[in-house]
Amino acid sequence: MIALLIAVPLAFAFASIPHERLGRYFLPFVALFNLVCLFFFMEPGQILEVGRWPAAYGIALVLDNVSYPFLIFVNFLILMMALSATLENRYGTLLLVLTAAVNGIILTGDFFNSFVFLEIISVIAYIVAAHKDNALGAFKYLIFGGIGGTMYLLGAVSVYVKSGTLNMGYAAFITDPLIVPTICIFFLITFLVELKVLPLGLWAPDVYSNGSSVTPIALGSIVTVSLVYLFSRIFLNIFDLPNPQLVGILAMISIILAELGALKQKNLGRALSFATISGVSTVVTALSMRESEIASAAYFYLFNDVISKFILFTLFAYLGERGFKSNKTAGIAFTFASLSVIGFPMFAGFWAKYYLLKALFQASSYALPAIILIAAVIEAGYLIKWNVELWYKGEDTPENTPKVQDGEQDSEMENEANEVEESFIPFGAQIVTLLLALTLVVIGFMPSLVHNQTMSIANNVLDFRPYLDLILRGGM
Amino acid sequence: MRRVWAILVAGVFLYFLVGQFLPIIPTFGNVDLFTRVAFDIINKSTTTNYNAVEFKKSKDLEDGSANVVTSIVVNYRSFDTLGEVSVLFCAAIGVGILASMLKSKKRIEFEEHKVLMISTGIVLPLILLFGAYIFIHGHLSPGGGFPGGTTIALGILLLMLSNNEFKVTDVAKHVEQSAGAGYVVIGLMGMAIGGVFLINFLPTGVVGNLFSAGVVPIVYTFIGFKVGAELSNVISDLREG
């Protein structure tokens, strides 16, 4: 039953080759089908051995309390993207395969299988990154992603050589802990590249700022969430992170560099991509501390960061740097999202930062809280600057240039003004951004809705016992 | 300056590989297969108990293909191959999208060559036959869907080189689509009959016969057609531009 989550999107992707536009119409229904399947027909605590081969020999798909909430969140994001993004002719088919690959990477319990799904996600990411004539950014991402993928392959094979099997549960049980750190270095390099921790994440600003409504959402939110899942599965659940302090320090430096980078950006898209880098680096730093309190706060932070970036990037894609004069609703959603990123009290972002700081103080580690606060101040700086600039874009220009055709400078203002009128946002995008902005507010008032989920994920992730029992028990 | 930086990075990585990683892995050659999963896969005894597999003698095993690598790729870890096929599928679509977005529509023309034209007439059917042989006998002899499909694509490349009028028409797209759908349908049929996705529901027969490995030859034929169609699409997209 679990395999349907992967087989159905693939089948529709293959079926949508004949006509270019077909894929675009299949995507929302497939995402809806996945969500319905997840809610009504599946419950956590299942394992599916593909081809009925025992888990150690074949590939086992594992649905437990950690992968279930992540699957729901990712498929929800895919549904939102299907409604809000304007997809070119063949992109629908690609995003269908991306749905299958993302479900696959969350479900699979096999190292080499996750490498194959990681490669599918990377290949689709290179194509989507080349959207809006951004071939240079896509090529840089291809080179970084190529090295990352090869490192993951080396890690997967060395796990096989040392433990005799590729299955995650058995491999962790068998390999002796002394050699685990050296094997994990390979996985670590891949995650530093894919999760955009700065020295290795230099490809991200060019890729996310190409102004398309698909790239930053497909890569920034959907792929990032599934890779954070894989990061926590491998480094919290199965193996433990090699020298976590070093990784923490590297990620903290990446937060500060990203924030400073975002501050001096002229272009809104690049500022947002640097903000995404700092957000994900915060999550990586928090996860590298291996405490259940901090991990649950990290997942809450990820939830808030991904949803608000979804809104910001969608509106940037449609509005560019034109103001909100003509469409107030978009402006409201944009402001809500940026306030939530900063951590304004009545939004989800406030609780995210609050839980994180509380957990960190309990664990009495003071480096990260200081950096988070500094980052929050810098973020407040440039986000408010952008908000003010975008809100008052249309107003002040007409006053100081009286409406008379007397100079080229004036006509330039003229066509920019009426250009603001033309820039419409598709109905789907408006609805989606408003809906997500509302969820931020709702969770701002009732954080326990999400916080309980993240607590259960964090407790399950750090406890290897149930995962291994699930695999040993075998099943369906 | 960049060279120094590059040598430094490569040196650090090599030091890690040789210093930290090499002592961990077993020295070349003395690998104890008993400790590995591969031992049961070789003896085809993952679900049944162990009895030696004999070429042309043992019957109705859990997986009938003589080529153990094929049995892993298509039977034991068939999910990898499904993912593998979609990597090529996305790469072919990606090249198609990006090639159609190119502004300078400049088709690569080749010099007309009498020798090449005539030799292609002789060689091409043999190449296509050889490609078909590889993926039909995937479960007996080395090779399988991927090299077989690629050989067919190279045969079509040779056809492109020899005469300029040759165009890869939409037939390739339909072949690619039906072969890919066929593979997923076999997975779903396995699910319907055997209850689990991608199960080998056909009898596996005697190791070594042509019709012996159940679903494996059918899956490899689908993959052969799909890879052949996809890669010839890729080459023709690159050429047409």
Added chain:
Amino acid sequence: MTDFFKSLIEMLRDPVSAMSVLVGGLMIVFALFAVEAKKIVDSLIALSAISLLSVLLFVVLKAPDVAITEAAVGSGLATAVMLFALWRVDSKADSDSQQIKKTNKQSDEAGEKR
């Protein structure tokens, strides 16, 4: 010194080490040439040579499946795809004569797979 040569000869007696020394050494030379070559066409040809040599290594390592796949996919197709891209990239500076030289190399490579 003599025991060094003795161990060298003893090592070369076994086929895999001998092959990996000879073919491996050649591959290292080609890899360096591919990275440092001035013209991209030369480094492409060096890359194709590396793939073909790796086929030899796979055969010696008792991996026929991988050898066939690497021969067909790695050296055959990868080189063809990159050559097509290269013709498009510097098509302005490219002369017809160069194209003819390439087609012969391409056809005999596909031919020898017959």
Added chain:
Amino acid sequence: MSNIIYYVSFIILGIGIYGIVSQKNLFKQLISLSIIDTAVNIFIVALGYVEWGEAPIYSAITPVANFVDPLPQALVLTAIVIGVGTLALGSILLVHINEKYGSLDPDEIRDIREVVE
């Protein structure tokens, strides 16, 4: 059985990484990426070599199982095809870059980008 083949694949891997970091021309970086792929594939197959093993195929010559480890070979089969998929994408991206910026050298591209923006 000495580890020569491991050292050979590590050296080629090092050359590939050296190539990516040191070469400015984008086409060279793609070629270095392909060199890294080949080196890793050789290393993985070498990991599965058993000293007196035969090719893992039941045939008239090797009717009974005395085989090399087939699993790394199955993994490398997939890795090679993934490498070609990435390569094909890289080549078409290079054609795009060359068409838009007229050259494949990052410094010239940077100058043109300043002029464009």
